Amino acid sequence: MNRNFDRYAGIVFFAIGTAFVIGSRSISTSAYGSNVGANVFPLVLGILLALLSIRLVYETFRREKTEKQKENLDYKRFGIIFAAAVLYAYFLEDLGFVISTFLFLMIGFQTMQRGRIWVSLIISAAFSFGVYYLYVNVLDGSLPGFPAWLF
Template sequence: MSKTFDRIAAITFLAVGALFMVESLRISKSAYGSAVGPNVFPFLLGLILVLLSIKLLFETAKYAHSESEKLPLQYKKFFIILLAAVFYAALLETVGYVITTFVFLVIGFQAMEKGGLWKSVLFAACFSLGVYGLYVKLLQGTLPSWPIWLQ
């Protein structure tokens, strides 16, 4: 990407991350039946977004002054991931966190780089089960459970 685009994106995401952090402080600190309040994840995601944006700003300062060749925009990959994200959000409560996250990650990995299906499946399974286990079992938080037909 170009230096200008990356700087604009970094500043935009920095503002969005800061907004996430500020607004997460307005969410109640505790939730019934959960040791982790509903404000924790939005705050952490905002913090990660802010830190990555700052890193991108520093990296753009190191860019060479000359513009390199422009890469073609990858609309097909973008729309595949966008559609997968829409279905992920729509089906999260119905199908459950583990299954929807697994399917979303496999689709996303395969859209970005075809091949290595088993590696994508393995990583997606480990991630979705690992996050579910860590958050629900260890931290006693709540995520959409397994679908009714699997319980």
């Protein structure tokens, strides 16, 4: 990728991650029927985003300066994944966490690399069910379950 773009994107994402961390501190630490508060995910994701951004900025300085190949930006893939993320957020309550996350991951995996359907199916299903189980059963949190019309 372009080093300047990566560097500026890393700085912007660091600012966003820091804003998530600061903003999560004002969210309630507990939720009704849940031992894990609403502030946990924004806090963890903000920290993760900030750390990955620091890594990205570091990598832009570490790359060799002789790297001069021009890459075309792939707007089609970006558009597909962006639309999938918007639809994921829109349908999360209606379809539930497991189904919407599974569909989002399948679209993302197949957009990034065509083929290997079975591997994508297994990873998407394992991640969706695994995160749901860990968050709801182990951490006693609450996520949108399966839709009522399904059963």
